[in-house]
Amino acid sequence: MNAASGIVLEHLGKTFGGGPVLQGFSASVAPGEAVALMGASGGGKTTLARIIMGLEKPDTGRVLGTEHLRFACVFQEDRLCEGFTAVANVALVLPRHSPVDVPAALRQTGLSAEELAKPAGKLSGGEKRRVALVRAMEAPSDVVVLDEAFKGLDAASRLQAYAYVKSRLAGRTLLLITHDPAEAEAFGARVVPVQKAGGAEAGPPPADD
Ligand SMILES: Nc1ncnc2c1ncn2[C@@H]1O[C@H](COP(=O)(O)OP(=O)(O)OP(=O)(O)O)[C@@H](O)[C@H]1O
Ligand SMILES: [Mg+2]
Known part of the structure; x- marks a missing residue:
């Protein structure tokens, strides 16, 4: 399961056509630790993940x-199979004979029975986000990466989704990318x-952007 020594990032550098994004980036993440990658839009968080x-x-x-x-990941885009129901989208990532109760997990994020049966393409943005979240959380993994996974959720749904994720983390390492x-x-x-890379010295993360 988890590597005893955790994840170590040593002097990472990455340049795209538009110039350097990461330069000499170093950090480490202990097994089971929750780390939030925060910073301005375009700063390289998704690239780093x-x-x-x-x-x-x-x-x-x-x-x-x-x-x-x-790794299990909620990407910044939902990446759902739009013609499949919410339940089928999650079932796709589970091993055969998995004991996971997929409808129950989806309902834990506040999705209704009606929403569970709709093709994912017909769900709202926030509903799709929750399906993507459940798919990542229920997949067998050692590290969960959530790239702005709660974006588009209203305050109450967000709290419900936080509670669901916490209940399913089970000691896994969490890499959270967020502006919040x-x-x-x-x-x-x-x-x-x-x-x-090349920007101002790291200060406190922005409140929102
Ligand atoms: N495949 C790519 N090709 C060219 N440029 C890229 C590529 N991926 C990322 N970039 C550039 O690298 C920079 C960092 O992008 P990245 O998506 O990592 O930022 P981010 O911190 O996740 O931003 P946001 O908060 O908006 O999601 C941006 O300027 C982006 O345009
Ligand atoms: Mg990003």
């Missing part, structure tokens, strides 16, 4: 400790500032 998950290669530096880790300090606080996450 993609590098950690092995979906993007850094130009310089390295990621240690992820070789045997399984209250969200980081809700998960007791340690804030790691991520800002575009």
Whole structure:
């Protein structure tokens, strides 16, 4: 399961056509720790998460400790199979004979029986977000990455979704990408500032943007 030494990011650098995004970025995440990657839009949070998950290669530096880790992610976009119901979307990521009660998990986020049976393409933005969230939380993994996973949820749904995620974390490492300090606080996450290379010194995370 979790690597004993956690995840170590050493001097990561990444440049796209528009210039450097990450430069000499170093950090570490202990097994089971909750970390919030925070910073201005375009600062490199999603890029960093993609590098950690092995979906993007850094130009310089390295990621240690992820070789045997399984990642589950809510991407910034929902990435649902739009013709499938909410239940079918979650069932797709479960091992055969999984004991997970998918409808119960979806209802825990506030989705109704009617919404569970609709094709995902016909759900609202906030409803889709919750399906994507349940799909990530119920998939077997060691690390959960939530990239603005609660965006589009009203305050009450958001709190319900926080409670659901907490109830399902079960000691897994959490990488939270958010613009909301209250969200980081809700998960007791340690804030790691991520800002575009060459920008100003890291300050406190923005309240919202
Ligand atoms: N595949 C790519 N090709 C070219 N440029 C990219 C690519 N991916 C990201 N970028 C650029 O890298 C920078 C960082 O993008 P990234 O998506 O990591 O930011 P972010 O911190 O997640 O922003 P947001 O809070 O808006 O989601 C941006 O300027 C973006 O345009
Ligand atoms: Mg992003």
